[in-house]
Amino acid sequence: MKGNVIVGQSGGPTAVINSSLAGVYRTAVDRGAKKVYGMLYGIQGLLDEQYVDLSKYIRSDLDVEILKRTPSAFLGTCRYKLPDIHENQEIYVKIFEILNKLNIECFIYIGGNDSMDTIKKLSDYAILTGQSQKFVGVPKTIDNDLALTDHTPGYGSAAKYIATSTKEVIRDGIGFSYKKQQVIIIEIMGRNAGWLTGAAALSRGEDCDGPDLIYLPELTFDIEKFTAKVRKLLEKKDVVVVAVSEGIRIKDGRYVSELGSASDYVDAFGHKQLTGTASYLANVIHRDIGCKTRAVEFSTLQRSAAHLASRVDVNEAFMVGGAAVKAADEGDSGKMVVIDRVSDDPYQCATGIYDVHKIANGEKMVPREWITKDGTYVTEEFIDYVRPLIQGDSPSVMVDGIPRHLYMGKK
Template sequence: MEDFMIGNVIVGQSGGPTSVINSSLVGVYKTARDRGAKKVYGMLHGIKGLLDGQYVDLSEKIKTDIDIDLLKRTPSSYLGSCRYKLPEVNEDKAVYEKIFKTLEDLEVKYFFYIGGNDSMDTIKKLSDYANLVNSDIKFMGVPKTIDNDLAVTDHTPGYGSAAKYIAATMKEIIRDGLVYDYPTITIVEIMGRNAGWLTAAAALAKGEDCEGVDMIYLPEKVFDIDKFMARVKSLSEQGRSMVIAISEGIKVADGRYVFELSDHVEFVDAFGHKQLAGSAKFLANKIGSELGIKTRAIELSTMQRCAAHMTSRTDITEAFNVGGAAVKAAFEGATGQVVVLKRISDDPYMCITETHDVHDIANVEKKIPLEWITDDDYVTDDLIHYIRPLIQAELSPIMVDGLPRHLNVNF
């Protein structure tokens, strides 16, 4: 092993958690240890925690194969997360000097960040600064997001399990929603700011044992409230009960989110993202007051990203693989790269890992192609066929006293 490959590793997690993000962490940790890394550190609460001097030696926390198996099945971010936006170098160079001083003190040569779009912005800025100051530290992005909106990669680890949970939950909601002999309406609000990949997964509920959802509304298309109300009225007059899936980020023609049409408290994070919630409640109230139909609003909220009891084995395996692939690439000299998944076959489904320049991925949002969204408020078979392989197979939790056992870092 050449001299530039001798050094310590540090890994962090950022952005919204998923049910399989810790499988990527295990992929980084185990591969780095197997390839001879002296130490593998974990940032507590991502890059923000590193700036605050918060990190742990993961070998003191992950000691046995049982720990590894538990961690792969533990939802949310084991190391904690953050939504911290690094400034531009010309705005605050001192932040970068502090980060690189900490990395040098820890003798870190390889930096891995597990996250989505905003996290890849962090990798881009750190790798650019490393080039600027001639640092030999390697910076690699490990993809993660239930939103599936990361560019270049076929899909992102975390999405398959969230899609599996959504499809399964919609089947249960549909069974519950159709029990009465009079029309009722259930509106289910699913995560998705500007991309409707998660909400589209509701279409998987339809099958020989399930009628499926009646309508699907995605943020890729303008939401027409008048058309929506007319369709609901028409179907209800046929004595139909309905289950409707909507993305939290659906917008009306003037650019406002639907939830902004009602009174709401606005919260904006460091990246300028508004906290979205309340569109289903607004529409349910409107239907109830104008049409007099019993309507229920359900927000899946954080449940869709932390349901580790409903993980896809395909997803958890790919999450592990992208972590390991990032380490392999970095140890071979790559930097400023993101591991991506490339689908090479649909039948049978097969994906391989590659690396790609972070500058083509950071701050680029992948949306559902419009040709995969129908004019009658649904999605095409092509989109369903794209999603279905990602939800396949299961990885059962390790149960103790009737409940899933998780691994806690105990900060």
């Protein structure tokens, strides 16, 4: 490697997004990069020439290990949609002026669907204008909805947190309901894909029955059928626990959250902010059945609980970060690193690389055959797919009883 590397993070963070950053940094240094720059707040920050020399913050192997276990985005992220090239070439001219000034050879972007759109547009512009930089994407999303990769870094740790917390919520409900009926509704992230919500089923085992019902956004949600199902369950048990995706929709296409007091906020990619699904359904059950209800939102804890990260996830996130640098250094551009599952028993995976044009702006849904016929649970095939991804622990470096994170101060 003769030039420098620049890396950015984009979109919603995960518990292991910084493990990918550590993988990029370590591999770039090992392959001879003179400098490894970090964009502050992704491509949006780069446009304002906000970047740092990562060697000022990652000074030792211990720093690398702490970074791997630091949640949220160390560099800061953005949700910034680059315009199409024909709409505004000035932005692209500015970006490439900055990249050329920094002698950037490899541009690495860690993110999900929208971030791969950025890689696609920048690599296309480089080809059109004869620029030499290579652009490679590193997959990241707890939603697990990126096409062509078996799964995405971030998903395994989020699934582990969801399964663990669901089990604890169930235990709490059972222990606090003597002769009282209660319905607990857990709201889990997932706009269009139900990978996260389905992970609640992993809480089921010898010591826990798991949630009674699971509803994914892949199927239309019927409020009347839902209420009838809960009423029937309450005839047999005192505590009913339901896991719902925040993105479940009714027949007319509206999100259930919109039926309550949903936010009007829409991000740069046109995504509505979803919240309040569990609260709305809890109110419906209380009104129609009259029992005690509780709405639980795991919210940002799903993506930030690094103390409960899966070791498999941490290691794979580091691996794909390194693979992206290797691919770019060897001439690939307009590509994204993917994870290919080689074996289920024992679980083994390897990295591959695919054209980002086939990935950007697509979504991988939970297969219909992995959802039960009545649409109220996931199948064993779903559970078998997820279970290997939550294995192992990745203990934090503890200081005074609290996890130590790598922190650069005010950005």
